[in-house]
Amino acid sequence: MNRKILLPESEIPTHWYNIAADMPNPPLPPLNPQTHEPLGPEALAPLFPKALIEQEVSTERWIEIPEPVREIYTQWRPTPMFRAYGLEKALDTPAKIYYKYEGVSPAGSHKPNTAVPQAWYNAQEGIKRITTETGAGQWGSALSYACSLFGLTCEVYMVKVSYEGKPYRKLLMNTWGADVYPSPSDRTAAGRAILEQDPNSPGSLGIAISEAVEMAAQSDDAHYALGSVLNHVLLHQTIVGLEAKKQLEMAGDYPDVIIAPFGGGSNFAGLTFPFLKDKLDGTSSVRCLAVEPESCPKLTRGVFRYDFGDTAGMTPLLPMYTLGHDFVPAPIHAGGLRYHGAGVLVSQLLKDNLIEAQALHQTECFEAGILFANTEGILPAPEATHGIAQAIREATIAKEAGGEKVILFNMCGHGHFDLSSYEAFLAGNLVDNELPQTEIDASLATLDTPQV
Ligand SMILES: *Cc1c(COP(=O)(O)O)cnc(C)c1O
Numbered sequence: 001m002n003r004k005i006l007l008p009e010s011e012i013p014t015h016w017y018n019i020a021a022d023m024p025n026p027p028l029p030p031l032n033p034q035t036h037e038p039l040g041p042e043a044l045a046p047l048f049p050k051a052l053i054e055q056e057v058s059t060e061r062w063i064e065i066p067e068p069v070r071e072i073y074t075q076w077r078p079t080p081m082f083r084a085y086g087l088e089k090a091l092d093t094p095a096k097i098y099y100k101y102e103g104v105s106p107a108g109s110h111k112p113n114t115a116v117p118q119a120w121y122n123a124q125e126g127i128k129r130i131t132t133e134t135g136a137g138q139w140g141s142a143l144s145y146a147c148s149l150f151g152l153t154c155e156v157y158m159v160k161v162s163y164e165g166k167p168y169r170k171l172l173m174n175t176w177g178a179d180v181y182p183s184p185s186d187r188t189a190a191g192r193a194i195l196e197q198d199p200n201s202p203g204s205l206g207i208a209i210s211e212a213v214e215m216a217a218q219s220d221d222a223h224y225a226l227g228s229v230l231n232h233v234l235l236h237q238t239i240v241g242l243e244a245k246k247q248l249e250m251a252g253d254y255p256d257v258i259i260a261p262f263g264g265g266s267n268f269a270g271l272t273f274p275f276l277k278d279k280l281d282g283t284s285s286v287r288c289l290a291v292e293p294e295s296c297p298k299l300t301r302g303v304f305r306y307d308f309g310d311t312a313g314m315t316p317l318l319p320m321y322t323l324g325h326d327f328v329p330a331p332i333h334a335g336g337l338r339y340h341g342a343g344v345l346v347s348q349l350l351k352d353n354l355i356e357a358q359a360l361h362q363t364e365c366f367e368a369g370i371l372f373a374n375t376e377g378i379l380p381a382p383e384a385t386h387g388i389a390q391a392i393r394e395a396t397i398a399k400e401a402g403g404e405k406v407i408l409f410n411m412c413g414h415g416h417f418d419l420s421s422y423e424a425f426l427a428g429n430l431v432d433n434e435l436p437q438t439e440i441d442a443s444l445a446t447l448d449t450p451q452v
Contacts, residue, residue, distance in 0.1 A: 001085065002083065002251065003082060003083055003085055004080055004081075004082055004083075005080070005081040005082070005083070005098075005247040005248075005250055005251050006078070006080055006081075006247075007078035007243055007246055007247060007250075008078075009074050009077075009078070011078060011243070011246060012070055012073055012074065012077050012078055012239075012243070013065065013239050013242040013243065014064065014065060014070070015062040015063055015064050015065060016062070016063045016065060016235045016236055016238045016239060016242075017061070017062065017235075017238040017241070017242060017273055017274050017277065018055075018058055018059070018060055018061055018062070018063055018235055018238075019234075019238075019269075019273045019276065019277065019280075019345060019349075020058065020059050020231065020345065021059050021060060021061035022061065022277055022280045022281070023280070023345070023348065023349070023352075024280070024352060024354075025348060025351075025352055026059070026348075027231075027319060027344045027345060027347075027348045028319040028344075028348075028452060030316035030317060030318050030319075030344075031306055031316060031317040031450065032316065032317075033308065033313060033314075033315075033316065033317055036317070036450050039316050041053045041054070041056065041057050043316065044056065044316075046216075046217055047213065047216055047217065047223055047224040048223060048224070048225075049121045049122050049124070049125040049127065049223065050125065051121040051124070051125075052118065052121050052232045055231070055232040055235055056230060056231045056232045057231075058231075063235060065117070065239070066117070066120065068120060069116055069117045069120050072116050072120075072149065073113075073116070073239070075106065076104050076105045076106065076112070077113075077239070077243070078243045078247075079100060079101055079102055079104055079105075079240070079243065080100075080101050080104065081098055081099070081100050081101070081243075081244060081247040081248070081251075082098065082099050082101060082376070082411075083096065083097070083098055083251065084097040084098065084099055084375070084376055086375035086376050086377075087371070087372060087375045087376055087391075087392075087395075088395070089375070090371060090374075090375045091392060091395050091396065091399065092399065093395040093396065093398055093399040094398055094399060094402065094403065094404055094405070095394065095395040095398035095399070095404070095405040095406070095407050096253060096404070096405070096406045096407065097391055097395060097407045097408075097409070098248065098251070098253070098255070098406070098407065098408045098409075099376075099391075099408070099409050099410070099411040100240060100243070100244045100247075100271060100408070100409075100410055100411065101378070101411045102240060102267070102410065102411065102412045102413060103378065103380075103381075103384075103411065103412075103413050103414035105142075106145050107138065107141040107142040107144075107145050107172075108138070108141075108381075108413055108414045108416060108417070109138045109142065109267075109381065109412055109413030109414075110237060110240060110266070110267045110270060110410070110412045110413065111138050111139050111141075111142030111143075111227055111266075111413075112142045112145060112146060113236050113237050113239055113240065113270065114142075114227065114232075114233045114236035114237060114266065115139070115142035115143045115145065115146035115225070115227070116146045116149070117236050118130075118143070118146065118225045118232075118233075118236075119143065119146035119147050119149065119150050119152055119225070120146075120149075120150060122150075122152065122223050122225070123150035123151070123152055126221075127152065127221060127222065127223045128152060128153060128221040128222070129152065129153040129154075129155060129219070129221060129222040129223075130143065130147055130152055130153070130154055130155070130216075130222065130223055130224070130225050131155045131156075131157070131212040131213075131215045131216045131222060131223075131224050131225075132154070132155070132156055132157070132212050132224065132225045132226070132227065133156070133157045133158075133159070133183065133205060133208030133209045133211065133212045133226075134156050134157070134158045134159070134162070134169075134173075134208070134227070135158075135159050135162055135205050135208075135263070135335040135336045135337075135338055135339070136162050136166060136169065136334070136335030136336040136381070136382070136383065136418070137158060137162055137166050137169025137170065137172070137173070137335075137417065138169075138227075138336055138381070138383075138413060139227030139228070139336070140156040140158055140169070140173050140178065140180065141169055141172045141173050141176070142227065143156070143178075143225055143227065144156065144172070144173040144176035144177065144178035145176050147176070147177070147178065148176045148177050153177075153178075153179075154173070154176070154177065154178035154179070155178070155179050155181075155212070155215060155222075156173055156178050156179065156180045156181070156212075157181055157183040157185065157191075157208040157209075157211040157212045158170060158180050158181065158182060158183060158208065159183055159202070159203040159204060159205060159207075159208050159335060159338070160182040160183060160184065160201065160202055160203035161202035161203060161331045161335070162203075162335045163180070163182040163183075163203075164182070165335075165420055165421075166335075166417060166418070166420070168417045169417045172417070181211075182203070183203045183207055183208035183211050184201050184203055184207050184208075184211070185211060187211065187215070188210070188211040188214045188215060189214060190207065190210035190211050190214050190310075190311070190312040190314070191207070191210075191211045193312070194207055194311070201328075202328070202331050204311060204327075204328045204329070204338060204340070205338060205339045205340075206308075206309075206310050206311035206325050206326075206327075206328075206339070206340055207310070207311045207312075209226070209309060209310035209311070209315070210310040210311050210312035210313075210314055212224055213310060213314050213315065214312075214314065217314075226309075227264075227266065228263055228264030228265060228266040228339070228343065229264035229265060229266070229309060229318075229339075229341065229342070229343045229344075230343065231343070231344065231345055233264075233266050233343075234265060234266055234269035234270065234273070234343055234345055234346070236270075237266045237267060237269055237270025237271075238269070238270055238273050238274055239270070240267070240270035240271050240410065241270055241271045241272060241273055241274035241275060242274045244271060244274070244275075244408065245274050245275065248406075248408065253406050254284070254286075254406065255275065255286055255406045255407065255408040256286065256287065256405050256406050256407070257286070257287040257288075257289060257394055257405070257406075257407055257408070258271060258272050258275055258286060258287070258288050258289065258408045258409070259289045259291060259387045259390045259391050259394065259407065259408070259409040259410070260272065260289075260290060260291065260387050260409060260410040260412065261290075261291050261292075261334075261337060261383045261384055261385075261386035261387045261410070261412060262290035262291055262292045262299060262337065262342070262346075262357070262386075263292075263336045263337040263338075263339050263383065264339050264341070264342060264343050265290070265342055265343035265345070265346035266343070267410050267412040268288075268290045268346065268410070269343065269345060269346055270410070271408070271409075271410040272288040272355070275288065276288055276349070276354065276355070279354065280354075287356060288354075288355040288356065289355070289356045289357070289358060289390060289394075290346065290350075290355060290356070290357045290358070291357075291358050291359075291360055291386040291387055291389070291390045292337060292357065292358075292359050292360075292386070293329075293332055293334055293337045293338075293359065293360065293361075293362060293365075293386065294359045294360060294361045294362075294432065294433070294434075294435060295329050295330040295332050295338075295362070295433045295435050296323070296327075296329040296330075296332075296337055296338050296339065296340070297323070297359040297435065298320075298321045298322055298323045298339075298340060298341055298342050299321050299342055299350060299357035299359075300357050300358065300359045301323070301359070301435075301437075301440055302321045302322050302323045302340075302341075302342075302440075303321070303322065303444060304319070304320070304321050304347060304350075304351050304452060305319070305320075305322065305447070305449065305450070305451050305452050306318065306319055306320075306449045306450045306451070306452060307320060307322040307324065307325050307340075307341055307447065307449050308325040308449065309325075309341060310325065311325050311326060313325065317449055317450065318341070318344050319344055319347065319348070319452050320341045320342050320343065320344055320347040321341065321342040321347045321350060322340055322341040322342070322447075323340045323341075323440055323443055323444070324340060324440075324443035324444050324446065324447050325340055325341070325447075326340075326443055326446060327340040327440075327443040330433040330435070332362050332382075332433065333362060333366075333382040333418070333421035333424065333425075333430070334362065334365070334381075334382040334383045334385070334386065335382075335383075336381070336382075336383040337383050337386065358390055360386055360389050360390065361432040362382070362430060362432060362433075363425070363430055363431070363432050364389050365382070365385035365386050365388070365389045366382070366385055366421075366422070366425040366430060367389075368385050368388040368389035368392050369382070369384070369385035369388060369389075369415070369422075370422075370425075371388075371392070372385070372388045378411065378414060379414055379415045379416060379422075380411060380413070380414065380415050381412070381413035381414060381415040381418055382415060382418050382421050383412065383413065384410070384411055384412050384413050384414075384415070387409040387410055387411070387412070388409065388411070390409070391407050391409045394407050395407060
């Protein structure tokens, strides 16, 4: 029985994998929000360091991980892969279930994989302060940790419903020295405009991004950092899939299906892109499945068109699956999945039918999370339960079909700071929000961004 598959430190990848080098249809360019003309990389210069802008537009297949970043990675990488014997037994399935566990990082999720290089490149270019948004607080804590490593100040706009519901995530950020504000706040024009319309706004990732971008754009020594969606973020996360490939090879297996929860696409891309490379090379027919919440279903019920990454319309226009940048999802507990759009790379791959998407209700996900905690011992983040629930569905299908199947999913974070959502579930207070089509239509009807 080989429950835990471990790589030695010397096997930490030396390069990230850039899928842009291998996509049959490269992603469409970002557009200037005013002129709708394609936007050059220089437009991003007020917000990001040069090195990250280069990665954002790069078509190099392999991008070297700086040695100081690899050194910091050794604190929690390579992360373990587990064969889920306990879960398999409970499901009585012939399927083999593996999961890559990213909850062993200092912040408890995959997010430090990109927070550390982002903070490092900013520090290299003399930046003193980084602003950002956070939903459930996973990204905010990862960036707070990364900034503390390099003496940078971190300013976090935290979606108000999470700020109020997850005080310990906020305190974790404070402990790493960050300043945290509930969003919408009265510190920015974007925040004040929302508060004027709706003083009780629960906030959204789109609104919090507007606030963080506005603050960074105002000062020379400040930059902005995003925890998902952008190409360079997805690139950094490929370290997860590159390790996973080596680990499955050690176990003598190759996945039939890879599953990951989906907020903006970073943990999904991180685990799947190195395997998708095999599919693009024609040597594998692996299915890659992104799982989103039913109450924020951009991949399964959104449209593919240009849209803003934020609510106030300050970012470049990006070609992506979107529910519209004004869409405010119901305040479900998987706060990290409450984003209106999807990363450009993932959107293009879905458009080209190279990946699949599925939407699930939160009670099914929490039930899966509790089964997982009782069979594998680890308490998953509410976001991560989406991957577990879909893995259970796939294992059940395998059982009914009576066939072997190798399932790999991303256990992208632990839920130690999410116990109030488990409290709500255990008390029977968690409901499934049906999202009427009229609500999606209404949000999309107000979109005046260009079609692709
Ligand atoms: C942020 C987060 C997500 C969603 O973001 P992606 O970029 O889609 O990965 C999912 N799970 C956890 C644990 C997160 O912290």
